[in-house]
Structure formats: structure tokens, C-alpha cells
Amino acid sequence: MNRNELFTLAENWFAKQNWKAFAFQKQTWTAYLQGKHGLLNAPTGSGKTYALWVPIVLDYIKNNPDYKTKHKKGLKAIWITPLRALSVEIAQSATRFAEEMGTSLTVGIRTGDTSQKERAAQKRQMPDLLITTPESLQLLLASKNYDKTFKDLNAIVIDEWHELLGTKRGVQVELGLSRLKTISKNLKIWGISATIGNLQQAREVLLGPNSEAFNNSELIRAKLNKKISVKSIIPKKMEKFPWRGHLGLHLIDEVVPIIKASKTTLLFTNTRSQCELWFQKLLNKYPEFAGEMAMHHGSINKETRLWVEQAIRDETLKAVVCTSSLDLGVDFAPVETIIQIGGPKGVARFIQRAGRSGHQPGKESVIHFLPTHAIELIEAAALQKAVKETVVEDRIPYLQSFDVLVQYLTTLAVSNGFFPANIYREIKSTFCFQELTEDQWKWVLNFITKGSQSLQAYDEYKKVEIEENGKFKVNDRGVAMRHRLQIGTIVSDAVLTVKYMKGGYIGSIEEWFISKLKPGDVFTFAGRNLELVRIKNMQVIVKTSKQKTSRVPSWQGGRMAFSAQMSELLREEMYEAAASMELPSSSVRSSELKALRPIFKRQIRESIIPKSEEFLIETFKTREGYHAIFYPFEGRFVHEALGSLLAYRISLLTPISFTLAFNDYGFELLSDQEIDMEQVLDNDLFSFDFLMDDLYKSLNASEMARRKFRDIAVIAGLVFTGFPNKLIKTKHLQSNSQLLFSVFKDHEPENLLFLQAYRETFEHQLEEGRLRLSLERIAKQQIIWKQCEKPTPFSFPIITDRLREKLSSEKLEDRIRRMLKQLEK
Template identity: 75%
Template sequence: MNREELFALANNWFEQQGWKPFPFQTQTWTAFLQGKNGLLNAPTGSGKTYALWLPIVLNYIKKNPNYKTKHTPGLKAIWITPLRSLSVEIKQAAERVVSDLAPNMTVGIRSGDTTAGERAKQKGKMPDLLVTTPESLQLLLASKGYDKIFGKCEAIVIDEWHELLGTKRGVQTELALSRLKKIAPNMRIWGISATIGNLQQGQEVLLGVDSEAYHNSVLIKAVINKKIKVISIIPDKMETYPWRGHMGLHLIDEVAKIVKASKTTLIFTNVRSACEIWFQRLLEKYPEFAGEMAMHHGSISRETRLWVEDAIRREDLKVVVCTSSLDLGVDFAPVETIIQVGGPKGVARFMQRAGRSGHQPGKESVIYFLATHAIELIEASALKKAVENSVIEDRVPYLNSWDVLVQYLNTLAVSDGFLPDEIFKEVKTTFCYQAMTQENWNWILNFISNGSQSLQAYDEYKKVDIDENGCFKINSRLIAMHHRMQIGTIIGDSVLNVKYMTGGYIGTIEEWFITKLKPGDTFIFAGKRLELFKIRNMQVLVKKADPKKISKIVSWMGGRMALSAQMSELLRQELYRANTDNLSPELKALQPLFARQRKESIVQSADEFLIETFKTREGYHAIFYPFEGRFVHEALASLLAYRISLLVPISFSLAYNDYGFELLSDQEIDMQNVLDNNLFSTEYVHHDLQKSLNATEMARRKFRDIAVIAGLVFTGFPGKMVKTKHLQSGSQLLFEVFRDYEPDNLLFQQAYRETFEHQLEEGRLILALERIKDQEIIWKSCKKPTPFSFPVITDRLREKLSSETLAERIKKMTASYMK
């Protein structure tokens, strides 16, 4: 069949569905059939899945003229998805195509949820089209004779590439692709990405630096003007002294009104504990939602999550309170409205969530923004501008992730073994390892075979044997089993299963939270009031609790996100606009707050940097406002506290949020003297950061994850996981050995590099200091706290007080400050 005939098949198929292909879909079909690789950039809900499933099937038809009667077995295409929950949906989309066009083709799923029976069946006979995850792809590379499985594969599609780029799962995918290119020379590589700023770089990371695949590739952008309507929920009465921590629950009646007026609504919260609280409060205040409302987050059992997703599709639910667990991919045509509670901290995440409503080509997405405190309305205003101008974050790719490389080489050694020279050339073509030297490579090879110089005395670190042909291979069955069980780069706090004593699985909870509770304590989880009976074998046994008992809401460590660099920039621009006549509805609503702020201090303009000092019964406060996000502020607060302590002996307690940070002391800082001594200098930043922060402690915690990924510590068997504190002590011991005896150990150095680059965002911090250096520093000595400082102060109090006591304390503080 020629291309015209193939396109006729595709167009007819689209017609039967009542659709018409978009130009970006036909462009992708053309490029794929010409044998090109590529990256497709298209918004959520625009039909990007069919842009690539169709040409894969058409390519099979083209190569097999007797496709209707004769079937050629073997794996033809792999579809990688970052979320297991999306695989069912992707499989259904593929089946819809093949059942009409090539009925003999089969579609299968391979993920952590695939049963042992199904895996055994796949071992004997692979489906034609396989939907899998980055981790499961690595597991296939860890099976003997993997080159025969993949040898005739002609396409690999990496879906939601923007979610993998900038993570170690992305690095894992880069490494897998470097191998597959070699063993399946006819394989076309395609990525699909919705929201990403650095598309060109995203394409380079996907296909490999200066590689043949990259030179024979295209970047296809869908020109679809996706209409997104952003509506801020503005309260009738604006707080003059705003504070963080009340979750926006004072606007619950507004939310209920929106829910009632809409067919299906998703309420997105940023963290799982907020999700639990909103679900609980809505149910208490509006019992009529019972039966029509559900909750969805990553710690709830898979069965419940799948039930919720199906119920949304069937339009059985009116409202779902969720977290980022519903950000991606799942296609919910009935959803009309999205409510975002609190600042989403990034434009891409906000647009992704908005796209969950009107999830069909040509339909308008509607998203309501609910500010949990007044200053978040500035974020709402900034997000509106970002959506209008399509400003989207870059995803910064990792470089030199030695831990992932160690894991990958062990994966190859577990299967058929590898020849170092051959794999070195392949790995060098990836974006992550483009700067790797022969010396680095030799160190890594020595590490997997001899356990690096300081561990050479211990046999357990000598995992890989070298045969007479120079082939690196793992021969120990125990080491191979441990390795297969630990493939992956997602490291979380140790989680325990929550089960009823009578049986029945509810979900997972983090070890650090549950170990604070005693038997008999009650907590709210998955919308249920539960009483802790006991913890046994990594299982939390519970029973239904007395509803009258005061219950804690479960919280998780992965709680706090920080503003992205683009979001910070937009926020500052919006704040500067408060001093002009060009005000958005959100900025107009904030006028009483700005008036009060100007009475005590100023609202800064673009060329000003504000520092406020005042005294309360707690001591002397100095508050700085870079508006750079909490991670940068955490580092900046430590840096400035250290620099000030060099001038005068003084100690501080620190507090920070996304807008600013506070140095609190029992003695007054001579601010003018401090400013005259180059407080914001960009010189010696790295040195001062190392001295000021407990950088060693942070690197030690980072090293735990690196040690797990590199297989230095074993996390345990299913159902018998090693406790976090034991993992921590095991990895700490190694950290100290490397620090004292082998400081040039690549994994040890990586722990520090990742601490500075990823956790403390050192690059962003230096840019912030450069910006401040060019601004006029306005130091205001205030009589009392200002509206801008209030969220920072109350954030610190939150650590010490229960929410009821905090609300009371804030009431009193606000009353006294308003005098």
C-alpha cells in the first residue's frame, strides 16, 4: 500500500468515529511513515494519542500486505507512560484502532500491577503493542535474551515526556533508549509532551546528543488554540492581615455553589492532607454530597482509585477532591469544572489541571482559583497572564547521575552481561552522560566489580564478575534477585499498608506519621475515621473510630512544593503592577491590604528590594522579600544569617515561605552596618552556603536515595521492607566511610552536587542575589508587623501550635495590629 491508501484508511477510521484529523495528526503520520523520529507537542485532550497509534498500525499494514489473513508475531511497538494508572486508558485507545484496522494485532500491559500469570504468558509470546512504564522497561532489559524480544521492534513512544524530563526516571529512559537504538536499528523514537518551555532541549535529551536519531527527527507543534477560562474566587471581605494555614475553608460555601451548578467538578489540592481535610469538611457541611463525592490521591488503594476514575467517566460522581494523582492523561470527557485550591506553584501544573475540564478538542476549559490567603490572589492574577501568554516552565535535565548509571549497568549484567567498550560508546550519546570521561567510566566499572577502593574488603559490594572475554556479568542468583526487586529511581519515605483488623486494604501511610501515634489514637485517612490498633510487620491494623473522638488528619512528607522560577518572575511583575493604575480584578480586591501595607511600610516597585524590621514580644524580626519560592528562601535565609553572624555574634531562628523569609533574634541587628558590608554579594556563595547550612546533613539525607538507587543498600523484600531509620543508618555509615577514606567517590560527590543544584537551587539563588544587587534596598523600621510579613510569622507559629490555638492566637494578633 502506498501512503495515499494508508491515509485513506486512517481518514475513514476518523470519519467512523465522527472526527476529523487535525493538521498536527496528519503531519505526525507522515513523519512517522517516512521513518523519522520526533517530539510531538500538543495540549491535553487534543487527540495526541491517536497521532501516534495510527501510524504504528498503518506501518504494520504497509509491511504486511496479507495483514487481514496472516499475522506476523513479535513486539512491534512500545508505549511508555509515567503513570501505571494511564496504561489501561492507552491500551483501550490502541485497541479501538487495531480492532477496526488490523484485528489480528494484540495489545498488552506490562507494569507493577501486571499479574505473574500474565507476565509468564508475555515471556512466551509478547503482544504486538506493549504499554509499559520506565521501570518495567528496565526489568525487561534485565531478562535473558532481551535483544530477541526487542530486535524487531519498530517504534517506541514516550508519553508525557515533560513529566520524565528533569527526573531520574527520565535518565533511566535515556539509558534504555541508548541500548534499544543499538539492538533494534529500525526503531523510531517519539516523545509526546504537553506543557514544557524548553522543547528543543527536550527533543535533544530524548533522542541523544548529536546522534543519528536526533539528526533524522522533527519537532511537531499542534497549533490548537485551547481556550482556558480562569476565574478567581474573590471573598466579599478581604483580610487585611492574611495568614497561611487555613486551607481556604472560609470559602467552602462558594465552592459548594460551583459544584452544584456543574455536572462534574474536580477540586485539586496541592497536598494529600489538604485533600483529606476538604473532603471531610465538604461532607460535614453538605451531607447531600454523600454518595456523589469521592477522594483520589496516590496513597489510596489502587482499587478505590480505579473505581473513582470509572465513576467519573460514567458521570456517577458530582465532585472529586484530588491531588496531582489526577494531573495526567486520564481522559474524563464529563468533567466541566476544575477548582484549584491554593497556588499550584507552577504554570505548567496549573494548565495541566485546567485541561482536565473540557477534555475534548475545541472545548473550553474552566478553572476556578481559590486563594487560601489574600496574597495568593497575586498568584491568581499572575497565572491569568501566564495562561494568556502561554508562559511555561523549562524542565531542567539531570547531568552525571552516577547512581542511575550504576543501576543500569547492573541491569545489563543481570541479563546477558555487557562489554564495557560497546556500552561506553552508547552511554556517551545520552544527554545525561555526554561529559563523562574515560576516568569516570573506569571508576564506575571498578565500583560494580570491586566495590570502590574503600569497600574492597567486603564481598557483598563485589556484584559483577568479569569473564575471560571481558564480559561483565552478575552470576550470583541472590544479587540478581535483590537487584531486580530494587530497579527504579522513585525513593519515598517508607510506607506501611493500612488494613482493617477484619481484613480489607485501605491504602498506604508514611512511617514517620504513623510512628507518632499510640494504639487507641484516632486519625482520618481516605475519608474514614480510624482508630489505631497496632503496627505489625509493616502493616497498620485499624478499626472504625468513635466519631466523637478528636482525630488527626494524616499528613505526608512530600508536602511542600516551591514556586518555579517562571512563576516567581510572574509573581514579582504582578506585585510591581500594584503601584500602577493597571489593576486586575484580583489586585483591585487586594486594595485594603495594600493600603494597610503602605501605612506600615511600602509595596515595592521593580527597582526596589524591601527589608522590614520590627519588635514583638518574641524578639527582633527582620523580614526580606525576594519572592523566589521557599527552597531559594531557605538557602538565602541561612546564607544571610551566617554572613551577619560573621560581623556580630548573634543567633537566629529562621522562617520562610514562597514570598519571603524571616530572621528572628533576641537582639537587634544593626541593619545599616550589615548592608554596608556587602550582605548580598555573589562572591563566595558556595563556600558560605556550605558553612551556613548543615550541608553535610542535607547531603547525607540525599545520599540515602543515591545509595538505594545504586544498590549499595537493600530496601527489603515485599511485605518485609527495611525500616527507614535502618536504611538511613546503613547509608550514613557508607557516607562517613567515603567522607573519611574516599572523598573522590563519585556517588559521595553526587550527594553534595544534587543538594546544591536541586534542593537549594544554587543557580537560582545566585541570580536572585544579582537581581537584588541592582535594586535599591529599602529598609523600613516598622512599629508593628505588616500584612506582607504576617504569613511568614504565622508559618513559624504553625509548627508549634495546634490549628485551633493558632486561629485564636491570630485573631488576637490581628486585633492588636489593627489598632
């Protein structure tokens, strides 16, 4: 069949579904059938799945003219998805098209949820089309004779590539692809990505810089011009001193009419604890929602999550309170309305969430923005601009991730073994390891065979043997089994399962939260108040509690920070706000800036709103001590580093100690003695000279690198996390990895994994690049120091954030009410 005949088959099928193929879908089909590789940039809900399943099946029809009567079994295509939740729907789409085209192609799923029985069946006979995750692909590479499994592989599709790109799972994919390119001679590699700032680089990382695949590839963009409408929920009464403590719950009554007017509403929260709180409070205040409202986040058990997803499709739920667990591709058209509670901290995340409503080509997406404190309305105004101008973030790829390389080489040694000369060429062809030197390569080989210079005396680190013919191979069955159990790069805190005393699994919770509770304590989880009975064998045994007050679990990943793009948009909006205050209210176009005028007036009365060429510092005294507040508007992580840096530099001038608090707008240094601000300004303490050295000393970088090293040690297999039902406690993992960290620090400071811990701390955790840029910007601004009588509206959220760390939510509300009374005088 020629291409026109193949296209006619597909278009007829589309017509039967009452669909019409988009230009980007046809463009992808053409490129694929021409044997090209590529990256497809398409938003969620635009038909991207069929853009690639269709040509995979058409290509099979083209190469097998008697496909209706004869079928050669074996793996032909792999679809990699970062989320297990997506695999069922992708499988349904593939099965539907393959069957209705009259082929005998089989579709299978292989993820962490796949049963042993199903895996065994796949071992005997692989499906033609396999949907899997990055971890499961590595597990296939760890099985004997994997080269035979993959030899007839024609296509591999990496879905949601933007999600994998800036992570070590992305590095795993790069390494896996470097191997498959060698074994599968006719392999076509395709990625699917939502909009990110660095799409060209995303394609380069996927296909390998300057590779044959990259030179024979296309970047296809779906130009669908999706209309997104952002509506802010503006409080009727504006608090002049905003604070974040109530997580937006004071606006519940504004949200309910929106829920009632829509078929289905998704309420996105930024953290799992906020999700639990909103669900509880909505049900308590509006009991009529019982049975029509559900909750969805990553720690709730799989059955409940799947039930919620199906109920959204069936339109039986009025509202779902959720976290980013519903961000990605779970395809359901019926969602009508999205409410974003609090700033989403990134433009791409906001657009992704908006796209969940009107989740059909051509439909408008509506997203309501609910500020958790008034100043977040500035974020809403900034996001409206970003949506209009499609300003989105870059995803920064990892470089030289030696922990992932060590794991990958052990994987190859566990299965068929490898010859270093061949594999070195493949690894050098990846984006992550393009700068890998011969010396570093020798070090890594030495590490997997001898356990590096300082661990040579211990046999447990000598995992890989060198056979007589020069092949690197794992021959110890125990080593192989432990390695297979630990394949992956997602290292989180140990997770305990939550169960009722009488049986019945509720979900999972992180050990660090549960370790703070004692039997009898009550906590809220999965929408219920539960009393802790005991902890036994990695299980949290609970019973239902009628107690009204309870603790809400928090999770380690809870606090997100602004992206660089979001910070820039926010600053621009802030500068516009300053300018708008010189205009009459009637000529201010933005409803958000108009609503914020009372707060801005109060801010100007006490201090200023900084303009683009100004950098604001406020100082004032309260019962707590002397406060100095700085406003770079750069996001939480940068402020943590900047605050520590400044505190360290001030302490070199005067012996003084500080308490540090920060949010996305600024940071506070609190002390029991007054800072000599003239001295701070005269000594140019915002200089970026000696930045790394001062950061290292100010932040206790060794301690941060030590924590980072735990993850690196787990990924590289230096510490074993335990067997499935007998996981090793986090504190033991931490102490084992700390011991190794100290050994390397004292005896082998050039150890590549040890050095990686510091590099990742500075590059990824402290965002050292962004820190430099913000210091460069401050250097060009005029520093305005305002000595205030009392806290200002801008400083209030930072101060109250610090109090929250110390006080329970009830005491905090009382304390803040008293503070507000003082300020309103």
C-alpha cells in the same frame, strides 16, 4: 499500499467515529511513515494517543500486505507511560484501532500492577504492542536473551515526556533507549510532551545530542489555540492581615454553588493532607454530598482510585477532591469545572489542570482559583497573564547521574552480560552522560566489580564478575534477584499499608508520619477518622473512630515551591500592584488587584509595596522578639537557602542566633536581640562572593547531602531495601547509608556517588543557579529598610506559618484571632 491509501484507511475510521483528524495528527503520521523520529508537543485531551498509534498500525499494514490472513507474532511497539493509571486507556485506544483495521495485533500491559500469571504468559509470548513504565522496561532488559525480545521492535513512544525529563526516571529512559537503538535496527523513537519552556532541548535529551535519530527528527506542535478562562473566587470580606492557616476552608460556601452548577467538578489541592481536610469539611458542612463526592490521591488504594476515575467518566460523581494524582492524562471528557485551591506554584501545572475541564478539542477550559490567603490573589492575576502569553517552565535534565548508571550496568550484567567498549559508546551518546570521561567510566566499572576503593574488603559489594573473554556478568542468583527487586529510581520513605482490624485495605501511608503516633491516636485518612490499634509487619492496623478531632497525615512531598517563571510573574504583578495604588480604584482593570486594595492600603500605611527597582526589608518587635523580614519573592526553596546564608553572615559580624521562617514571598529572621541592620547593609551581605563556601557552612550542607545520599545509595544498590513483604525500616536504611557516607567522606572523598550527593543538593534542592540570579538582582536594587511598629499585611503570613509548626490547628486559630485583634487596634 502507498501513503495516500493508508491515510484513507485511517480517515475513514475517524469518520465512522464522527471525528476529523487534526493537522498535527496527519503531520505526525506522515513523519512516522517517512521513517523519522520526533517529539510531539500536544496538550492533554487533544487526541495525541491516536497521533502515534495510528501510524504504528498503518506501518504494520504497509509492511504486511496479507495482514488480514497472516500474522507474525512478536513485540513490534512499546508505549512508555510514567503513570500506571494511564495504561488501561492507552491499551483501549490501541486495541480499538488495531481490531477495527482488521489486523490481528495484540495489546498488552506490563506495570507493577501486572499479575505474575500475566507476566509468565508474556514471557512465553510477548504481545505485539506493549504498554509499560520506565521501571518495567528496565526489568525487561534484566531478563535473559532480551535482545531476541526486542530485535523486531519498530517503535517506542515515550508519553508525558515532560514529566520524566527533569527526573532520574528520564535518565533511565535515556539509557534504555541507547541500548534499544543498537539492538532494534528499524527503531523509530517518538516522545509526546505537554508544553514546556525547553522543547528543543527535550527532543535532544530524548534522541541523544548529535545522534542520527536527532538529525532525522521533527518537532511537531499541535496548534489548537485552546481557550483557558481563569476566574478568581474573591472573598466578600477581605482580611487585612492574611494567613494561610485555614487552607482556604473559610471559602467553602463560595465553592458549593460552583459545584452545584456543574455536572462534575475537580477540586485540586496541592497536598494530600489538604485534600483530606477539604473532603472532610465539605461533607461535614454539606452532608447532602454524601455518595456524590469522592477523594483521589496517590496513597489511596488502587481499586478506589480506579472506581473514582470510572465514576467521573460515568458522570455519577458531583465532585472529586484530588491532588496531582489526577493531573496527567486520565482521559475523561465529562469534567465541566476545575477549582484550584491555593497557588499551584507553577504555570505548566496550572495549565495542565485547567485542561482537565472542557477536555475535548475546541472546548473552552474553565478553572476557578481559590486563594488560601488573600495575597494569593496576586498569583491568580499572574497566572491569568501566563495563560494568555503561554509562559511555561523549563524542565532541567539531570547530568552525570552515576547512581542510575551503576544500576543500569548491573541490569545489563544480570541478563546477558556486556562488553565495556560497546556499552561505553552507547552511554556517551546519551544527553546525561555526554561528558563522561574515560577515568569516570573506569571508576564505575571498578565500583560494580570491586565495590570501589574503600569497600574492597567486603564481598557483598562485588556484584559483577569479569569473565575470561572480558564480559561483565552477574553469576550469583541472589545478587540478580535482589537487583531485580530494587530496579527503579523512585526512592520514597517506607510506605506502610493501612488496614482495618477485620481485614479490608484502605491505602498506604508514609512511615515517618505513623512513627509519630501511638496506639489510641486518631488520624484522618481516605475521608475517615481512624484510630491506630497497632503497627505490625509493615501494616498499620486501625479501627473506625467516632472522635471528632484528629490528626491529618502529611506526606514528605507535601511542600512545593515556586518555579522560576512563577516567581518572575509574581514579582511583575507585585510591581504593577504598587503602581496601581497611585491610580483611582475605577481605573484598575484587574479584579484581583482591585479586591486587594484594602490590604495594600494597610501595607502602605505600615511600610511600602516594593517597586521593580526596590528590595524591601521590614523590622519590628513583638513579644516573641525582634523580627527582620526580607522579600525577594523567589519561592520557598530559594528563601530557605537565602535565609540561612544571611543568618550565617550576620553571625560572623555579631554573635547572634536566629529562628528562620519562610514562604514563597519572603523569609524572616527572628532573634531575642536586635539586628544591627546598618551593619548588615554596610557589609554588603547579599554579595555572591564566596557563595558556595558560605552556603556550605550555613546550611549544614553535609547533613543535606547525607539525606540525599540515602536515595543515591538505594538507586546504586549499595543498600538493599528488603523483600516485598519484609521491607527494611527507613531508619535502618538511613543508618546504613550514613555509615557508607561517613566511610567515603573519611577514606574516599573522590567517590563519584559521594560527590554526586553534594552536587544534587546544590543543583536540585537549593537551586543554587536561581540563588545566584536572585542575589545578582538584589545587588542592582535599592534596599529599602522600613522600621515598623508592628507586623504588616505582607509579613503576617510568614509569621503565622512559623507558629503552625508549633501549635495544633485549634490553638493556632485562637492565637491568630488574638494577634489580629491587637493589629486591628
